[in-house]
Each structure stands twice: as C-alpha cells, then as structure tokens.
Amino acid sequence: MATPPPKLFSFPDAEALAQQLRAYVLRNQNAALARHDTFRLAVSGGSLPATLAKALLAPSDGSPEDSPQFDKWDIFFADERAVPLDHEDSNYRLLKDELLSKIPAELGTPTVHTIDANHIQDDDPQELADLYQDELMRSFAAKDSVKLPVFDLILLGCGPDGHTCSLFPGHELLREKDAWVGAESNSPKPPPKRITLTLPVVTHAISIAFVATGAGKKEILRKIFDLEEGRSIPSALVNEGGGEKVSWFTDHPAVDGVSFPRRGSL
Numbered sequence: 001m002a003t004p005p006p007k008l009f010s011f012p013d014a015e016a017l018a019q020q021l022r023a024y025v026l027r028n029q030n031a032a033l034a035r036h037d038t039f040r041l042a043v044s045g046g047s048l049p050a051t052l053a054k055a056l057l058a059p060s061d062g063s064p065e066d067s068p069q070f071d072k073w074d075i076f077f078a079d080e081r082a083v084p085l086d087h088e089d090s091n092y093r094l095l096k097d098e099l100l101s102k103i104p105a106e107l108g109t110p111t112v113h114t115i116d117a118n119h120i121q122d123d124d125p126q127e128l129a130d131l132y133q134d135e136l137m138r139s140f141a142a143k144d145s146v147k148l149p150v151f152d153l154i155l156l157g158c159g160p161d162g163h164t165c166s167l168f169p170g171h172e173l174l175r176e177k178d179a180w181v182g183a184e185s186n187s188p189k190p191p192p193k194r195i196t197l198t199l200p201v202v203t204h205a206i207s208i209a210f211v212a213t214g215a216g217k218k219e220i221l222r223k224i225f226d227l228e229e230g231r232s233i234p235s236a237l238v239n240e241g242g243g244e245k246v247s248w249f250t251d252h253p254a255v256d257g258v259s260f261p262r263r264g265s266l
Ligand SMILES: O=C1O[C@H](COP(=O)(O)O)[C@@H](O)[C@H](O)[C@H]1O
Pocket: 043, 044, 045, 046, 047, 048, 078, 079, 080, 091, 156, 157, 158, 159, 160, 163, 164, 165, 166, 189
C-alpha cells in the first residue's frame, strides 16, 4: 500500500503562516510533554528562525495549550556550519539573535545543544559530527539497541536547489544509513564545512515540518512534488521517507500554480 503523502498548508501572508505554525509547534510540544515531559526539537538555519520567532514570540491566548514551556525544550540543530558560535554564518547565532535572546524570562529557558566549538577549525568536520552525535546519544539516553533518536519535531528549510539540513543534491551523505550526524566538507552554499542530521534520523522523527516562503521557492517546490522529476532531491526524499508525518508550511507565492497530491486543513 502506498504511504500517504505529506500535507501542504499555504497561507496568504507571513502573519497567517506564523499563527498556524505556532499552533502546530505547540500541539507537538503538548503531545511530547504528555509522552515524556520534555520536548526534543531540531531546528534549521536560513529563513526558518525568523519565522519561528514570529510564531513563538506572539502573545499567548492564555490557555495552557497555547503556552510555550521553554524550560522543557531541548533544542538541537538540524544542521550547523563549522564556524564559531558567534560567527554570522552560525545557525546557533541566528537562532539566538532571532529567538533565544528574546524569550521573556517568565516563559522559561530552553536547553540548547550546540556543536563543540573546540573542533570548528579541524580540516575535516567528521570529528565535529561525531561529537554532535555523542551529544544526541547522551540526550536521547541511547542504549546499544537504540538505532535512531526520535525527535518530537524537526523544523526544516528548503533551499532553492531542494537541499534541506545540509543534505545537498547528488552528495554522498544522502546515502548515509547508519550515522545519526554526517559531515559535509564541500557544501555548494558557503560555508563549505558543516554537520547535518542524516536522512534516516530526519524521517524517523514523530513530526517533520518544512517552512518555505516566497516566489523564489516555487520552481523547486514544483519539482519536489513532481514524483518523477523530484525523485532524488533531498527535500523530496524527506517527503518520501516521512510520508504523512511531513507538513509543509508555505505562502501563496511559493506554491502559485503548483499542484500537490494532498492539501491539508488545519
Ligand atoms: O544553508 C542552509 O540552508 C537551508 C535553507 O535555507 P533557506 O534560507 O532557504 O530557508 C537551511 O534550512 C539550513 O539550515 C541552512 O544551513
């Protein structure tokens, strides 16, 4: 039987998207807290942190369902660049500037799992990736029998070439089956050295959401949702592996004239 396809949500503007993204993230938070009293989330860099901040820093309606409980959040990075944590290319710095530094004290402070800054200068980012994998293993209390971490939610971006995390079209890392975190030494988008969650980890999450906005994403979204043409595009591989666990939050310009197998309703 075919896996049910991802869901697509499209909104007229950034405000409407942020409002529904907030509801979606908090639904995932509340379900995770009910399961294990912690919310393990992986976030991307790029355009995502600004949208996430717009969603999460909006005033709450006061109900428990609409309240972020940041002190119960464990935030990881879906990918990170091998640069100092205060560098302008750092995904951590971006998240800090957009969101972490603006969280009001009464909402709590999340635990944020950064890369080990002692290894950013290494020629080969493999050690950086291995150390981040160790960090995940500690956080997910992995035993030998645990094959993959299960994130409660992974929030992804989608580059104009269809890359997501630091998984780029045609790169060897797309074939990784065992490692939780991979090393990329030759990213076509600077900076070249990065680490990234691997495809099996991403598709193993309980919920996976892409946020893609603007007319500049229209052509790649058309390809991703064309089952033939999109076949080997990293974001399409997440769709294929994650199926109905995957939701796309887009705005109208990003999907104008693009046809999708399944439009969602919130
Ligand atoms: O390099 C990266 O790009 C992707 C996509 O970024 P966007 O600006 O097009 O949303 C991002 O998801 C990833 O985390 C980042 O390292």
